Amino acid sequence: MRKIHVIGIGAGDPDQLTLQAVRALRDTDVFFVLDKGEVTADLVRLRRDILRTHLPAGGYRVVQARDPERDRAATGAAYSPAVGQWRGARAGVYERLIAEELGDDATGAFLVWGDPALYDSTLGILQEVLARGSVAFTYDVVPGISSVSALAARHRTGLNRIARPVQITTGRRLAEGFPEGVDDVVVMLDAHRTFRRYADQDIDIYWGAYLGTPDELLASGPIAETAPRIERLRAEARERKGWIMDTYLLRRRPKG
Structure with a gap:
């Protein structure tokens, strides 16, 4: 066999x-x-x-x-x-x-x-x-180490917070709206930079591309400040290599 x-x-x-x-x-x-x-x-x-x-x-x-x-x-x-x-x-x-x-x-x-x-x-x-x-x-x-695990490790952060859920989804789904009842969302397969839709909200982003390779790129911070940098890094990398694989975590800041 x-x-x-x-x-x-x-x-x-x-x-x-x-x-x-x-x-x-x-x-x-x-x-x-x-x-x-x-x-x-x-x-x-x-x-x-x-x-x-x-x-x-x-x-x-x-x-x-x-x-x-x-x-x-x-x-x-x-x-x-x-x-x-x-x-x-x-x-x-x-x-x-x-x-x-x-x-x-x-x-x-x-x-x-x-x-x-x-x-x-x-x-x-x-x-x-x-x-x-x-x-x-x-x-x-x-089983292997996913890009999600690698992303969290490279940014030295956890995927969830105490007693709170984390959701893994796609850019296609994120375009339909931020998941209900979830403040920590990992996004994969996002060819359209959907994170830009949330640039006016109190959200931090932890982004990585080509994780685990010599071409690895990382960026993190408040999404309003960091999104333009990610877009620039992403465009430059795609122009240079012809393809890109990236993953990111969106994290709502606590209210009050």
Whole structure:
């Protein structure tokens, strides 16, 4: 029976891997990597750097495949169908890779940024591949350090305050309004700088981009003062690299 490890590899720093993750790496024969093209070639390089850091040379193979294109312009009612089509296309790529590149008794692995349980599609897609019934395998999951954990650590702050909840959401959801009854909100997948909508409120922002990599950027402070700086840093970085991954925490200040 083929076996798959789904390994959380942290936000980019090879030192963020857990000992469990390193053991899973050393148990793997074939690593599957999806290539998003030249613009995000850094992401493939970072994965290879992690392998070189933790594994002896020559004991494994890396198989790359092109990631299917996704309609990122879809909004409203069209958003969920667009994501569903992309996930179906990606499931087809996974299915082919496992069937063609992994022997019947071999072990493969997908290296997942951050933690596989937090805003990542790998687990759902593997379940879809199994449901199709054309290729059989077992899989396990190794948790990783998410960008959320890395963000809090780099800013030396907690995610929640005493007896208060914290909510993790997306920029798309934040655009609909600040969550009810929550004063600490972590925002991921925000391509539209939604934090700007709250620049007139008593909120502090803790922002980070390329967390755990040599290109890491950090900014924090009252959102009215810090938002312009974040926008400038973000624009410069995107112009320089062609892509950006950022995460931030919004924290309402206590009243009175």
